[in-house]
Amino acid sequence: MNRIIEWLGKTFIDFLSEAGRMLLLLIEVVKQTIKPPLKLERIFIQMEFIGVKSLFVVILVSLFTGMVLALQTYTGFRRFSAESMVGAIVALSLCRELGPVLTSIMVTARAGSAMAAEIGTMRVTEQIDALTVMAVNPVKYLIVPRILASVLVIPVLTIISDYTGIVGGYIVGVKLLNINEGVYINRTIDLLEMSDIFNGLFKSVVFALLLSLIGCYKGYYTKGGARGVGKATTEAVVLSCVVIFIADYILTSFLF
Amino acid sequence: MEDNIIKIRKLSKRFGTQEVLKELDLDIPKGQITVIIGRSGGGKSVLLKHIIGLLKPDSGEILIDGIDIAKEPEDKLNEVRKRFGMLFQEGALFDSMTIEENVAFPLLEHTNLSDKEIEERTKEVLAMVGLIGAEKKYPSEISGGMRKRAGLARAIIAKPDIILFDEPTSGLDPIMSAHIDNLIVDIQKRLNVTCIIISHDIQSTFRIAHKIAMLYDGKIIAEGTPDVMRTIDNPYLRQFIEGSSQGPIQVVDNE
Numbered sequence: 343m344n345r346i347i348e349w350l351g352k353t354f355i356d357f358l359s360e361a362g363r364m365l366l367l368l369i370e371v372v373k374q375t376i377k378p379p380l381k382l383e384r385i386f387i388q389m390e391f392i393g394v395k396s397l398f399v400v401i402l403v404s405l406f407t408g409m410v411l412a413l414q415t416y417t418g419f420r421r422f423s424a425e426s427m428v429g430a431i432v433a434l435s436l437c438r439e440l441g442p443v444l445t446s447i448m449v450t451a452r453a454g455s456a457m458a459a460e461i462g463t464m465r466v467t468e469q470i471d472a473l474t475v476m477a478v479n480p481v482k483y484l485i486v487p488r489i490l491a492s493v494l495v496i497p498v499l500t501i502i503s504d505y506t507g508i509v510g511g512y513i514v515g516v517k518l519l520n521i522n523e524g525v526y527i528n529r530t531i532d533l534l535e536m537s538d539i540f541n542g543l544f545k546s547v548v549f550a551l552l553l554s555l556i557g558c559y560k561g562y563y564t565k566g567g568a569r570g571v572g573k574a575t576t577e578a579v580v581l582s583c584v585v586i587f588i589a590d591y592i593l594t595s596f597l598f
Numbered sequence: 599m600e601d602n603i604i605k606i607r608k609l610s611k612r613f614g615t616q617e618v619l620k621e622l623d624l625d626i627p628k629g630q631i632t633v634i635i636g637r638s639g640g641g642k643s644v645l646l647k648h649i650i651g652l653l654k655p656d657s658g659e660i661l662i663d664g665i666d667i668a669k670e671p672e673d674k675l676n677e678v679r680k681r682f683g684m685l686f687q688e689g690a691l692f693d694s695m696t697i698e699e700n701v702a703f704p705l706l707e708h709t710n711l712s713d714k715e716i717e718e719r720t721k722e723v724l725a726m727v728g729l730i731g732a733e734k735k736y737p738s739e740i741s742g743g744m745r746k747r748a749g750l751a752r753a754i755i756a757k758p759d760i761i762l763f764d765e766p767t768s769g770l771d772p773i774m775s776a777h778i779d780n781l782i783v784d785i786q787k788r789l790n791v792t793c794i795i796i797s798h799d800i801q802s803t804f805r806i807a808h809k810i811a812m813l814y815d816g817k818i819i820a821e822g823t824p825d826v827m828r829t830i831d832n833p834y835l836r837q838f839i840e841g842s843s844q845g846p847i848q849v850v851d852n853e
C-alpha cells in the first residue's frame with residue numbers, strides 16, 4: 343500500500359515538474375519570438391516540412407474518414423429514415439472535431455516525432471552546446487521556427503482536411519448510397535455554421551502549439567545517446583496524442 | 599608579470615555523487631598557449647565547458663577579464679562568448695549543414711560581411727586545415743579526423759581572442775597532428791590570441807605550450823612552463839609524463 347502511494351506521489355511530482363519546465367520553455371519561446379531579429383527563412387523551411395510534406399497523408403486519412411463516417415451514419419440513420427441528414431452530420435463532425443484532431447495526430451506522427459528526434463540528436467551530440475558557445479540562442483534558432491511554423495500551417499492543413507473529408511462523405515453518400523444529391527448538399531449548408539469551422543480552427547491552433555512545444559521540449563531535454571533520442575521521440579508522440587485528446591475535450595466543453 | 603585573461607577560483611562541480619572538480623584554481627595567461635593535461639575522465643572537458651559558461655559551477659568563480667561569467671545573465675554572457683572560439687572533443691558539427699556552411703556559421707550569425715567575403719574567408723580557413731575539396735560534403739560523409747579539422751576551422755573563422763581546443767589532434771595521423779600543432783602555434787603568434795588546449799599528446803604539449811597545467815583528482819596539482827614542468831618532482835606528474843602504468847596513479851582501483 344505504501345509503495346503505491348509512494349509511486350503515485352512520485353508520478354504526480356514528476357508530472358508537475360515536467361509541466362513546469364514545459365511552461366518555462368514556452369515563456370522562453372515567447373521571449374525569443376518577440377526579440378528581434380526574427381529570421382523568416384527558418385520558419386518557411388519548417389512550414390514546408392510540417393505543412394507541405396504532411397499534406398498527402400492528411401488528405402488520405404481525411405478522405406477515408408469522411409467516407410467511413412458517411413457509411414456509418416447512413417447505417418444508423420436509415421433505421422429512423424433520416425438518411426438526408428448524413429451529409430450534415432459528416433460535415434459537422436469533421437469541422438468541429440475530426441478535422442483538427444486527425445490533422446494534429448498526423449502531424450504529431452510525422453513532424454512532432456521528427457522535432458524530438460532532430461533536436462534530441464543535436465542535444466546528445468553537443469550541437470546545441472555548439473550553438474550556445476557561438477552565442478546563438480538554441481531556443482530562438484531551433485524551437486521558435488518550429489512552433490511558429492506549426493501554429494501557422496496546421497490550421498491550413500485542417501481546412502484542407504475538413505474539405506477532403508466532406509468530399510469523401512459526399513462520394514459515399516451520394517454516389518454510392520444514392521442519397522439525393524440536392525438534399526444532401528442543402529442539409530449540409532443549412533446546418534453547418536461558420537462558427538463550427540472557426541471553433542475547429544481555433545482548436546487546431548491550440549493543438550499545433552501543444553504538439554510542437556512537446557516535440558521540441560522532449561528533444562531539448564534529451565539525455566544519453568541514441569537510446570535517449572529514441573525515448574524522447576516515443577514520449578513526444580505519446581504525450582502529444584494524450585494531451586491533444588484531453589485538450590480537445592476541455593476546449594469542446596468550453597467552446598461549444 | 600604577464601596578466602591573466604582568465605582566473606578560476608575555487609571552482610567545484612559535482613554530478614550526482616561524483617565530485618569532478620574540487621576547489622580548482624587556475625590562471626590562464628593572456629596571449630599564450632596553455633595546455634591542460636590529465637587522465638581520461640578526469641574532468642578536463644568539464645573544466646573547459648565551465649570556462650565558456652556551458653556548465654554552471656556549484657561554487658567558485660570564473661573570471662574572464664574580471665567578469666564572473668558564472669553570474670552573468672544570458673545576454674551579457676553571449677557578449678563574452680563572442681570573444682571565444684571552441685573546438686569540441688567530438689567536433690559537434692551541425693549534421694544538417696555542409697562543411698562549408700558549418701564553418702561559415704559564426705560569420706553568418708554575427709557579422710554583416712557580404713556573401714562573397716564570407717565565402718573567401720571560409721575558403722581560406724578550410725585551406726588552412728587542409729579541407730579543400732570537402733566543402734560540399736556533410737559531416738556524416740567525412741572521416742573523424744576531417745570532422746575535427748572542420749570543427750577547428752569553425753572555431754577560428756571569426757578571429758576570436760580566446761580559443762578553446764578540446765583534444766585538437768586526437769584521432770589524427772602524426773603528420774596531420776604536427777600540421778595542426780603548427781597551425782595553432784601560427785595562429786596564436788599571428789593574432790596574439792589566448793589558447794587553451796586539452797591534450798593527451800605529451801610530446802606535442804611540450805613543444806607548443808607556454809604553460810602546462812596538470813589536472814588530477816579535481817585539482818591542478820602542477821603547473822608551469824614546460825621547462826619548470828620537466829623539473830617538478832611530483833610523482834603523479836612524473837608518472838603521467840613518462841606514461842608509465844607503474845606509480846601512484848592506479849589504472850584499476852585496487853581498494
Ligand SMILES: Nc1ncnc2c1ncn2[C@@H]1O[C@H](COP(=O)(O)OP(=O)(O)OP(=O)(O)O)[C@@H](O)[C@H]1O
Binds near residue numbers: 618636637638639640
Ligand atoms: N553532463 C554530465 N553528467 C554527468 N556526469 C558527467 C557529465 N559530464 C561529465 N561527467 C563526468 O565527469 C567526469 C569528467 O568528464 P570529462 O569529460 O571532463 O573527462 P575528460 O577529462 O575530458 O576525459 P577525456 O580525456 O577522456 O576526454 C567523467 O567521469 C564523466 O562521467
Ligand SMILES: [Mg+2]
Binds near residue numbers: 642643644687764
Ligand atoms: Mg574530454
